[in-house]
Amino acid sequence: MVRFVDVPRMRHWVEERGVETVIRGIAERIESDFRRWPEFDTQARVASHSPGGVVELMPVSDSRRYSFKFVNGHPGNPAAGLQTVTAFGVLADVASGYPVLWSEMTILTALRTAATSALIARTLARPDSQVMALIGTGSQAEFQALAFRALLGIDSVRIWDTDPRAMDTFERNMRPLGFSVHRASDGAEACDGADIVTTCTADKAYATVLTDDMVRPGMHVNAIGGDCPGKTELEAAILHRADVFVEYPEQTRIEGEIQQLPEDFPVTELWRVLRGEEPGRTSAEQITVFDSVGFAIEDYSALCYLDSDLGEGEAADVDLIAEPADPKDLFALVAAGANSTVRLG
Amino acid sequence: MVRFVDVPRMRHWVEERGVETVIRGIAERIESDFRRWPEFDTQARVASHSPGGVVELMPVSDSRRYSFKFVNGHPGNPAAGLQTVTAFGVLADVASGYPVLWSEMTILTALRTAATSALIARTLARPDSQVMALIGTGSQAEFQALAFRALLGIDSVRIWDTDPRAMDTFERNMRPLGFSVHRASDGAEACDGADIVTTCTADKAYATVLTDDMVRPGMHVNAIGGDCPGKTELEAAILHRADVFVEYPEQTRIEGEIQQLPEDFPVTELWRVLRGEEPGRTSAEQITVFDSVGFAIEDYSALCYLDSDLGEGEAADVDLIAEPADPKDLFALVAAGANSTVRLG
Structure with a gap:
C-alpha cells in the first residue's frame, strides 16, 4: 500500500x-x-x-x-x-x-517555494530588513508573506499587481492575520523603502517587472516568477549590479533571470553558501539576487x-x-481473464 | 477530479x-x-x-x-x-x-510489452511461424505467450528458465489455456525447431542467454530482457548476422542489445517499417531481431x-x-491554518 x-x-x-x-x-x-x-x-x-x-x-x-x-x-x-x-x-x-x-x-509547492524564498532571504538579506515589496499578488503571494514572517519576522508588505482584484484578495487574506499592507499604484512605489523585493508574476514572456531604477543598494531581490525559457521579470542591468545566487546553475541558466546573460555570467550556488564554503552577503550596500526557479531537492x-x-x-x-503471492507470477492477478479458446483477432 | x-x-x-x-x-x-x-x-x-x-x-x-x-x-x-x-x-x-x-x-506494462512484442513479430517474423521459444519464464512470460496467440495464432511454446519453479508456474498457468508447452533442459533445446525466440530474463548483467549457435536462418528474435545499461542477453555475433529493428535508437543504443556494438551499427526504426517507409523482413532466411527496450509511446x-x-x-x-473558487486565491484552501499571531521561529 x-x-x-x-x-x-x-x-x-x-x-x-x-x-x-x-x-x-x-x-x-x-x-x-x-x-x-x-x-x-x-x-x-x-x-x-x-x-x-x-x-x-x-x-x-x-x-x-x-x-x-x-x-x-x-x-x-x-x-x-x-x-x-x-x-x-x-x-x-x-x-x-x-x-x-x-x-x-x-x-505543497506553494509552501516549499515560500519556505525556500524565506530561507534564502534569511541567509542573504540585510539582518535589519523590515519591509518587503511583493510584485505579483497571485496564488504564491500569501505563502510568501507568511514565510517571511515565520522566518524573518517581517510583517510589513508593500504590494503591486496589474490585476486590482488580485490585490483585493491579498489584502482581504492578510490584514486579518496582522500584516501591515501598503497597496502601491505601481511597481516603483511598491519598492520604495523596501528592504526585500519579491517578484512573483506569471506571464510567460520576457517581462520587465522590476527595472533597474527600482533597486536600491542593500536590497535583496527574491525573483521567483522567471522560471522557464522565455519568462523573465528583471531588467538585466540589475543582475550586473548584483551578486546572483542560484539553486542549480545548469537549470537556472536555461530557465532563470540569467537566461538573459552570457553563459559564463558568475553565479554562486546557494548550497555552498549554506555550507559556509562561499560568502553570502558581504556588505550592507551589496545587492543580492536569488534567481529562483525551483529545484527538485x-x-x-x-x-x-x-x-x-x-x-x-x-x-x-x-x-x-x-503484488502477486509469488513475485514471479504476475499473471496470477489477471488469470481469471484468460480464455482457453483461441481468439485470433 | x-x-x-x-x-x-x-x-x-x-x-x-x-x-x-x-x-x-x-x-x-x-x-x-x-x-x-x-x-x-x-x-x-x-x-x-x-x-x-x-x-x-x-x-x-x-x-x-x-x-x-x-x-x-x-x-x-x-x-x-x-x-x-x-x-x-x-x-x-x-x-x-x-x-x-x-x-x-x-x-498494464506487462500487457503493453507483450502487445508490442507480438505486433512487431507479426510484422517481422516469417508468416508461417508456428513455434515460439521462451527463454526466461518470469512475470512477463504468460503475457508474451497470450499476445503471440492473440496476434499470430501461435500456441506452441518451448520454454527454458534457470529457475525450475518459474517453469512450473508457467506450465501450470498455460496448459489449461490450451497451449502446447515443451519444457526444455537448456536454452539450446528450447530454441530447437522454434520460428520465434523470445528472451525475457531479469539479471542486470552482460549475460549470454542466447548464443549464436542457437539462432537458425529465418528466425525472429524478440529480445525484451536486455533493457538497461549493463544488461544484455544476446551474443553479439547474432546481431552481426541479423537485421536489427528498434523502437527509438537514441535509447536502444544505451540500453538495448546493441549497447555491445559500435554507435554507428545500422538499425531500422520500427515506426518506419509500420509506415511502409523501410523494409521489414525481405527473405525467408533472414534473421530479424527486435531489440526491445520499451518506449514511452x-x-x-x-x-x-x-x-x-x-x-x-x-x-x-x-x-x-x-482548485480554489478563485484560481488566483490558492491560499483560501489553507487560510484556516493561518494564525494572526506572529510566531517567529
Missing part, C-alpha cells in the same frame, strides 16, 4: 499544524538537505513545452529516497477557471524502487517532511503496486 | 474484457500511434541508477495528450518477496496541463486505450488538483 495525500488531506494537515509551522519545518529540512547537496543525484528537470504552457518532471534522489514532481505551468488557465500551476509528486524507496508516498503538490525535502510528519489516519492507503 | 485505476480496478478491467482482447486493443493503438510517430515529442527516458536497480521516468506527448510512466527495475526484489518491475503512470491534458487519468502500470498508447475503454464506475475519482 502507498500512502496518498489528496487535496482534502493536504488541507487538513496544513490547517492542523498551522501554515507558518509547516513552512518552518519545510525550510529546516530544505536547509539540511541543501547542506548535503553532493549526496544527491541531481539533474535539470525534464520539460515538455506546448503552445499553452509546460509540463515538467523533476526527479532527484539520494541513497535512501527518490522523489519526483509533476508540475504544469499554463498562464492561460485562470481565464478558464483553472490553476496556472498544479502539481503532484511521489516519494519512493531507492532500495526497492517502490513508491511510499504520493501527494498533491499544488499546495526542495520538493524532495517537502515530501520527506510531509512523510515524517503525517500521523495515523492522515493519509489514505491506495493499492498501487501489483 | 482525476480518474484512478488501482490494482483491483485494473484486474477487474482486464478480467472483464479478457487478456487477449485487451492485448489486441493495445496492439492496435500502438500500431496506429507508431504510424504517426513524428507527431510525438519524444525523448530518452530519465534513469536514476542505484546499486539495487533503477528508477525511470518515461514521458512523451503529442499535441493533445501527455503521458509519463514511473517504473523501477530491481532484480533483487523477488528474493524479498517484491516485484522486480513495478510501475504506475499518468495521462494528462496538454492544453491545461491537468492530469486526467492515473493508473497502476505493473500489469507504448505506455501512452496503453493509457489512452485504457482511458477510452473504461466504463462508468470502473475507475475511482481522486481529488488530486487543488
